[in-house]
Amino acid sequence: xxxxxxxxxxxxxxxxxxxxxxxxxxxxxxxxxxxxxxxxxxxxxxxxxxxxxxxxxxxxxxxxxxxxxxxxxxxxxxxxxxxxxxxxxxxxxxxxxxxxxxxxxxxxxxxxxxxxxxxxxxxxxxxxxxxxxxxxxxxxxxxxxxxxxxxxxxxxxxxxxxxxxxxxxxxxxxxxxxxxxxxxxxxxxxxxxxxxxxxxxxxxxxxxxxxxxxxxxxxxxxxxxxxxxxxxxxxxxxxxxxxxxxxxxxxxxxxxxxxxxxxxxxxxxxxxxxxxxxxxxxxxxxxxxxxxxxxxxxxxxxxxxxxxxxxxxxxxxxxxxxxxxxxxxxx
Amino acid sequence: xxxxxxxxxxxxxxxxxxxxxxxxxxxxxxxxxxxxxxxxxxxxxxxxxxxxxxxxxxxxxxxxxxxxxxxxxxxxxxxxxxxxxxxxxxxxxxxxxxxxxxxxxxxxxxxxxxxxxxxxxxxxxxxxxxxxxxxxxxxxxxxxxxxxxxxxxxxxxxxxxxxxxxxxxxxxxxxxxxxxxxxxxxxxxxxxxxxxxxxxxxxxxxxxxxxxxxxxxxxxxxxxxxxxxxxxxxxxxxxxxxxxxxxxxxxxxxxxxxxxxxxxxxxxxxxxxxxxxxxxxxxxxxxxxxxxxxxxxxxxxxxxxxxxxxxxxxxx
Numbered sequence: 211x212x213x214x215x216x217x218x219x220x221x222x223x224x225x226x227x228x229x230x231x232x233x234x235x236x237x238x239x240x241x242x243x244x245x246x247x248x249x250x251x252x253x254x255x256x257x258x259x260x261x262x263x264x265x266x267x268x269x270x271x272x273x274x275x276x277x278x279x280x281x282x283x284x285x286x287x288x289x290x291x292x293x294x295x296x297x298x299x300x301x302x303x304x305x306x307x308x309x310x311x312x313x314x315x316x317x318x319x320x321x322x323x324x325x326x327x328x329x330x331x332x333x334x335x336x337x338x339x340x341x342x343x344x345x346x347x348x349x350x351x352x353x354x355x356x357x358x359x360x361x362x363x364x365x366x367x368x369x370x371x372x373x374x375x376x377x378x379x380x381x382x383x384x385x386x387x388x389x390x391x392x393x394x395x396x397x398x399x400x401x402x403x404x405x406x407x408x409x410x411x412x413x414x415x416x417x418x419x420x421x422x423x424x425x426x427x428x429x430x431x432x433x434x435x436x437x438x439x440x441x442x443x444x445x446x447x448x449x450x451x452x453x454x455x456x457x458x459x460x461x462x463x464x465x466x467x468x469x470x471x472x473x474x475x476x477x478x479x480x481x482x483x484x485x486x487x488x489x490x491x492x493x494x495x496x497x498x499x500x501x502x503x504x505x506x507x508x509x510x511x512x513x514x515x516x517x518x519x520x521x522x523x524x525x526x527x528x529x530x531x532x533x534x535x536x537x538x539x540x541x
Numbered sequence: 542x543x544x545x546x547x548x549x550x551x552x553x554x555x556x557x558x559x560x561x562x563x564x565x566x567x568x569x570x571x572x573x574x575x576x577x578x579x580x581x582x583x584x585x586x587x588x589x590x591x592x593x594x595x596x597x598x599x600x601x602x603x604x605x606x607x608x609x610x611x612x613x614x615x616x617x618x619x620x621x622x623x624x625x626x627x628x629x630x631x632x633x634x635x636x637x638x639x640x641x642x643x644x645x646x647x648x649x650x651x652x653x654x655x656x657x658x659x660x661x662x663x664x665x666x667x668x669x670x671x672x673x674x675x676x677x678x679x680x681x682x683x684x685x686x687x688x689x690x691x692x693x694x695x696x697x698x699x700x701x702x703x704x705x706x707x708x709x710x711x712x713x714x715x716x717x718x719x720x721x722x723x724x725x726x727x728x729x730x731x732x733x734x735x736x737x738x739x740x741x742x743x744x745x746x747x748x749x750x751x752x753x754x755x756x757x758x759x760x761x762x763x764x765x766x767x768x769x770x771x772x773x774x775x776x777x778x779x780x781x782x783x784x785x786x787x788x789x790x791x792x793x794x795x796x797x798x799x800x801x802x803x804x805x806x807x808x809x810x811x812x813x814x815x816x817x818x819x820x821x822x823x824x825x826x827x828x829x830x831x832x833x834x835x836x837x838x839x840x841x842x843x844x845x846x847x848x849x850x851x852x853x854x855x856x857x
Contacts, residue, residue, distance in 0.1 A: 442761020
């Protein structure tokens with residue numbers, strides 16, 4: 211039991227994984243359809259957009275920041291892509307412009323936070339409004355259909371695997387490598403753990419912060435194109451509130467909101483967990499009036515259980531440490 | 542109803558002529574911007590321009606508190622009438638009462654404020670009628686199905702009267718089908734939620750016969766799911782899933798013209814916007830107007846949608 215507690219305190223994503231497995235087991239009892247391969251695939255496809263964005267958000271939160279403007283970046287990127295396709299019909303131009311812009315907008319958030327030493331929450335709240343406004347201005351709040359061929363990003367398959375899942379896997383692998391195998395990953399965690407220590411040890415705080423936000427922007431750009439392809443066109447409601455789902459996925463996955471500690475695996479599991487809730491409710495044909503209650507309740511329960519287990523694990527570690535100290539003193 | 546609206550129009554145009562027109566300023570308080578809302582707003586601007594009125598437009602971007610402040614600002618600017626599409630009735634009621642005290646008539650458009658003590662007139666879609674139109678078609682199209690008929694309903698926002706009425710109207714007509722099971726999917730007018738909900742619904746039951754979209758902007762998401770499952774079959778071919786929606790957007794038009802959707806109810810945005818201004822003019826002149834003015838939509842199917850493209854606001 212003590213070993214499990216220690217493991218849970220070290221591998222924070224495990225709590226989310228256990229919660230997901232419990233929820234999945236519960237749903238498989240309640241709905242015979244749940245435990246089928248096609249439903250499993252459907253859940254992953256549905257989770258792909260949130261999970262891709264959650265990978266980017268993990269870097270930002272790990273570095274001690276937060277990006278409320280992610281939904282607005284998603285909307286602006288979609289709007290830019292759709293408008294450019296409408297005007298030029300050039301895929302290379304539209305793709306390049308959309309992804310570059312998303313990355314730049316993310317980087318701009320990081321730059322504003324660093325240059326003006328502003329709170330990331332307030333900064334990105336302001337840019338949220340600006341980016342959404344830019345998108346509305348660009349399109350005149352009109353819906354813009356995207357060409358059918360673009361549907362490949364949303365419906366296509368490679369080796370019989372849906373393209374959104376493949377994109378998620380690629381970003382997942384790169385994300386893990388970058389975070390765990392590079393100096394940048396170490397710097398991100400160090401910055402989130404203590405900005406003062408990072409400053410005192412001359413870490414390139416500016417570069418690390420801007421890069422973390424730029425990664426967030428880049429993956430949001432990719433998520434935007436997947437979502438655009440799946441929804442079939444640009445609509446002005448696209449991306450509203452998605453940043454909160456993304457943040458919830460990251461926090462559910464065990465990343466500390468204050469930064470420094472967390473994993474990409476956890477964030478992706480968090481995204482899948484959130485999709486499972488809706489999937490289960492749909493499969494059980496639940497009343498539409500209880501969706502928000504269940505969603506909020508399960509989320510709250512998961513976070514409370516996670517916090518309690520973390521608290522108990524910390525207490526256990528403390529008591530072990532005290533015991534060792536007593537033993538040393540006695541010796 | 543159309544005759545009544547015509548009479549309101551004619552009276553209003555007469556009143557509006559002359560020196561009265563030049564000084565009139567209409568305050569337009571908008572909940573948020575999206576395609577159909579912009580369509581109504583454009584009609585309001587066009588009607589106001591035809592009459593020589595000025596329009597001050599403010600957009601709350603879905604924030605009820607912001608809309609409250611914006612209406613207060615319109616009152617401070619001494620507008621002559623306020624046209625409002627509310628984010629939330631309760632939050633803006635105090636601002637609307639302030640408008641009444643300042644002698645400014647208030648007309649609600651597109652979204653009614655039935656509990657308001659201040660709103661003197663409402664103009665908007667006849668959502669019950671529109672829902673019935675979509676439901677009647679679906680009930681007829683599926684009347685020959687043997688055994689259980691499984692339908693997916695993509696519900697709009699649960700707290701939006703238009704969404705509630707569309708659902709109620711659709712269900713009234715669907716009740717004609719025996720042995721029907723409805724899978725309800727709440728979307729909050731969000732197509733990404735419609736997408737995942739439809740995906741889940743088709744996991745729950747492979748044998749789905751029809752999908753009703755409270756807004757036809759969800760139809761491309763339905764097409765995506767049907768494509769995923771290899772079930773995007775055009776109308777008239779075996780295995781076709783009956784799809785209907787309400788709105789009149791390009792998404793609905795394109796899908797219906799292509800035969801992947803069966804038909805859409807098209808809202809008359811132009812009449813809605815122009816009537817809102819006409820009602821305001823009547824109220825400014827101290828005349829009485831009907832409290833509720835609803836405008837039924839027109840249902841177009843795959844067979845006649847292209848020839849009626851000029852009547853559909855979202856058609857290219």
